[in-house]
Amino acid sequence: MSSLPTPLVGTAVAAAQDNGAATSGAGAQSPVAAVSPTFSPLYQQIKALITQSLQSGEWKPGEMIPSEMDLAARYKVSQGTVRKAIDELAAENLVARRQGKGTFVTTHHEDGVKFRFLRLVPDEGEPHYGASQVLECKRLRAPAEIARLLDIRTGDSVVQIRRVLFFSGEPTVLDEIWLLGTNFKGLTAEKLTEWKGPMYALFEAEFGTRMIRASEKIRAVAADAATAALLSVEAGTPLLSVERVSFTYGDRPVEVRRGLYVTTRHYYQNDLS
Amino acid sequence: MSSLPTPLVGTAVAAAQDNGAATSGAGAQSPVAAVSPTFSPLYQQIKALITQSLQSGEWKPGEMIPSEMDLAARYKVSQGTVRKAIDELAAENLVARRQGKGTFVTTHHEDGVKFRFLRLVPDEGEPHYGASQVLECKRLRAPAEIARLLDIRTGDSVVQIRRVLFFSGEPTVLDEIWLLGTNFKGLTAEKLTEWKGPMYALFEAEFGTRMIRASEKIRAVAADAATAALLSVEAGTPLLSVERVSFTYGDRPVEVRRGLYVTTRHYYQNDLS
């Protein structure tokens, strides 16, 4: 097929390394030039390979991945190409670059990243985690609505959690969570209660499931009697309803969460650009 | 100071082009190497220069900016450096690249960008603009709270607008808007009413003020009697309160907006990553 030096030979990259037309280029330097129909740049292929290694656990959260030069040698491409691949992964928060040190797999354990998914900010003072009270944690069969969001079949196994989050000692968030049953075997209320810190850090450490991305739908609703009691507000109090679907590698949904937020002394922060 | 070829000579870039230490580099290729204390990469300086030209109106919204090669020649740097500067501007939505055509100044007129700042999505069907009914548009002296957010003095002139947005014929959003008085002289209810399309497109076209970025604080509140009447809901209905501060070039605030959203058939969409 290709008489020119081909990178990625023997790898899992499927992209056809084939120049359909007879391009002149005697000393052609760019070795890849898949013409049609599913052309993807080299750096995208590299990015996919690195993502695979992240997903397979070859490099674990918090660890350093190989240097750009090492990766360039491994994939037989230039450092610049690896760099562009890593740039995108860093933009997606899958890895974090630290000058002089290396590139590290991001983790939900770090202080700076703890509030990546919790956008509730107090009117005064710094964001902070309060206590978490687990009300319930049980396995059950997925209702139709949850199954649809998790891309599974109605009746498939899921884990349901209900909990209250306290900020500055006040009940502020009531969460109802559904997790993919297959990914969270052995999750118990005890484990949740013992765990200090973000829930996603527990998922990452104990179940090897990293939340990468989430999508939220936000509404204003009135607190029903049961909710009001749990959050120490009057029935009918306006609450923020936050319906979240969280995704792991490959955009596979693994969690559905409905949060009810008391927004008298906190607000949901969002930046548009 | 510098015996090496210096780019950006005679430009407004202030960064000291000065190598404090005697770096050996005989055939040094990178001409800039400001050492301390306010070092900024060349491409950041280029980015600042391009931003200036955008702000000054040298290239207007919708227009094409010079090609990368032209800009490289203009600033006496390599194409790659210009490229990196433009990459960041594109990431911030100040410009948009179109392969084969050129790089264009973004505008609030384009179809695809109309919903950059309005995150309210209907439960069913596509996002769409409905009618807008202007209730009020007058100049007044800024209250303390608004002045603080706009970074002006209490009592300085501002323009206040109140309006209702209709989605599918139903009143859905009640907006209360304060604009910097100096930037919006001559804005009248008539102009607002006549204008079809996004308000930010009007601001851009008629007043030369582009909204670049915004920050929102979201809460759930109960509709008071007056609000309820305007939105055709019952008093006490939970509404989404969205407090937005919008910024133009240089992160200067120019608008404060408080929106009250009816979220029975719509939701506020947000993606976390």
Place this chain on the structure above:
DNA sequence: TAGTGGTCTAGACCACACG
């Protein structure tokens, strides 16, 4: 055919962190 942005390479040097 010409012009634009997009990809890829190779090599040099700078800034930063750590032993």
Place this chain on the structure above:
DNA sequence: GTGTGGTCTAGACCACTAC
């Protein structure tokens, strides 16, 4: 000092768009 990411350059070629 050594190794890491970060910047900058110069040049080649590819993909897309328009004339």
